[in-house]
Amino acid sequence: MTSRLATATAPDAALALRLAEAVTAVDAPDVVLAVTHHGRRTTISGGHAPAPAVPRHALRYELGSVTKTFTVLLLAALARTGVLRLDDPLTAHLPDLPLRHPASRRITLRHLATHTAGLPRIPGDLIPSALLRPYTDAYATYDTERLLHTFARTRP
Template sequence: MTDTTAAPVTATGEGPADARLLAAAARAVDAPDLVLAVSRRGARTVHADGSAEPGPVGRERLVYELGSASKPFAGLLLARLVAQGRVRYTDRAADLLAPGLPVHPAVRRITLRHLLTHTSGLPGLPADFYPQAVPRWSTDPYGGYPADRVVRAFLRARPRHRPGTRWHYSNFAVSVLGHTLAAATGTPWEVLLHQQVLAPLHLDATRMRPGPAGTEAVGHRRDGTPVPALDTGGFTAAGAVRASPLDLLTFLEAHTGGPGDAGPPVDPTLAAALAEVARPVLRRGWRHAHTHTLTWFRHPSPYGPVLFHAGATLGQQAFLGFRPDTGLAVAATATRRVHRTDTFVATAYALLTETP
């Protein structure tokens, strides 16, 4: 139940070496469906494996739920809108969402940059999210909390900290960013993302809604029953993107400069946005050891800095990462058994940080 492809293979023989590396890494992950993929400035090696019987569509061509690994897409969208002059990082979200409406002074100070960089002072999720989510936590926790409710929760919020002073990971904040950009541009988030990011990068197998039957990866519960497709409700910008591993490589290659001269020309505002999202903007943690860009976690490695983001839904997982200095990109996706502990993220992260 293994399908390994490598195309193109470089003249130095890195393709076969990467194929062996990915096959070895796959043995460390117990997943029904698993895809590990690397690109070295456009030279790709893709390994598909898993404990489940393969279906009629190759695992590398299925579309997987990205969960929080959707956030780099939101970050690139914001950066491109800024490059186009349509919004500014310092724009205040409440002024764009509800101009003139009375809000808490701290909410009034929250900017688009604060929302994206998890420095808004907002909690991970709205306080009133949990009563409706807990009874359906293992089936559909987000679907009952629509967009208008997310916006209302933001406008009546009382941030825990003064915006810009502390880092706290927040799906709530990034979701508010999505609604704010939609309001500022007069364009629905899904359409905006497609126009500004997905279409220019030719990500034809990337979307925010389930596609035709047989094209989507499916997670399973421990008893073997399938997990329903994710409904993110009003939290679309924070976790609704779904994509094939091949599209994820294309997305990452745009950040590393690949696939080179054979690729389509990049619009100047998109090129500026790709450069902007790779730039460190804040440090946090003990001795400020943790570095972040607008949207990526940034860690050191023996081969230069690595930028990455992971995500998970009830039945699926994703990992995206790249090394700007060497042009290496790693995309990994998997289906999983609900609540099962596994080594997926650690394995993908090791491929990014330890691969020569």
Template sequence: MTGAEPDVGLLDEAVRAVDAPDVVFGISRDGHRTVRSGGTRPATSPVPRDRQRYEIGSASKTLTGLLLADLDHTGVLSAADPVASLLDPNRPPGRHPATLWHLITHTSGLPPLPADLYPRALPRWYTNPYAGYPSERVVRAFFRARPARRPGTRWRYSNFGVAVLGHALVAATATPWERLLTARVLRPLGLDDTVLSPTGPGTDATGHRADGVTPVPPLRIGGFQAAGAVHSTPYDLLTYLEALLRPEGGPLATALLEMRRPLLRRGRGHEHTHTLAWFCHPVEDGTMYFHIGATSGQVAFLGFRPDRGTALVALSTRRYSRTDALVPTAYALLAGCSRRNPPC
């Protein structure tokens, strides 16, 4: 029996557990990859499911965090820099300014979304809620915001905050977002099939509403690029997670190691931690890092366990719902890999 055979059975079982038009599960154990796919729709695309690009939604924030860690390490800027001063050098930062660090760790005090986004987003809530909210509006909303809590005192997940972070990094480096992330993160890690906007049918997987039948248009992210713009293939995502598992000696090594360092305690009993961009949970025999992403028609789970040399990618093309099996299936598979599969 080869080392890959147990994974084939586990992943095939995981694929069958998820009711979606397209489903892909991929696992890497000490650099050995197994990828399996399936789904409810006929596989008619000339590009196989495991070679298409998927929207990873909020899991994009982990790449934004990695970019910030690299810019900080190389001295381009400091994660402690006040955001307001980067976006407008003529504006005083205030007594308790939000910093870049606050934005990426969701401790800035900003709400999940700007209040004035909702009227624009509601007519397209199930297709492209961010498309009508451009970059300049995100920045204006930041300057208008009056956080309910002082930055650094409370964790509250915020797409708004990470979107603002992207614009602050653009301002600090005088480099457009796509070029900045591509040059400093995607290309050094060899993520050549990872992009920040839709590229077309066939290459891009098609998302679907919660009914699993009705297609939705490709993601248009407006001014929220840093919070959720990434489109990637299962193999590129495994490459990314493998770099996090074994950063030593590779590109961005210091920044990748920084991404694994626990920074905040949160959750019931403060048993969960949060790194610069990853959720970190204790599991049997170790620790797992993960992030989830959901768009109008797709769901993504990225996770890795340095203690086991294991990384997991799970993707589907059906809008997330409470009954969606992808996230719990992926979470259980990664958390329990040492119990169910001895080679883990």
């Protein structure tokens, strides 16, 4: 397994070493680990598969539901420290998002964290490609801009 530092400079050599050791310990075709600490990001990538044409750290990986836990823990920490409130409307943090439906403007961060916003499980424009290619990562080309555009059109 090979690993490489994807950032130009390691802001913390000890952290970069720990990440490189973790990547080496994981028996997987592709691995990307990243840590942001004090505003500086360290990214290590590796794996035993042949190196892809696109650098591993630039690839998008389907993570399933694993990110939900980390996202809600981060949200709780931000709420605890007063950076935001759980009952903030989503529009307070995405003010330029042109929401078409009045109910969308009432969605709060708490709604998103508890899956009570009334949003569909899968974005509507992703369903056809997911059905046609069920064993591929349908989200591989689904970028943030497309997600926000689809959300703005979705009726809760």
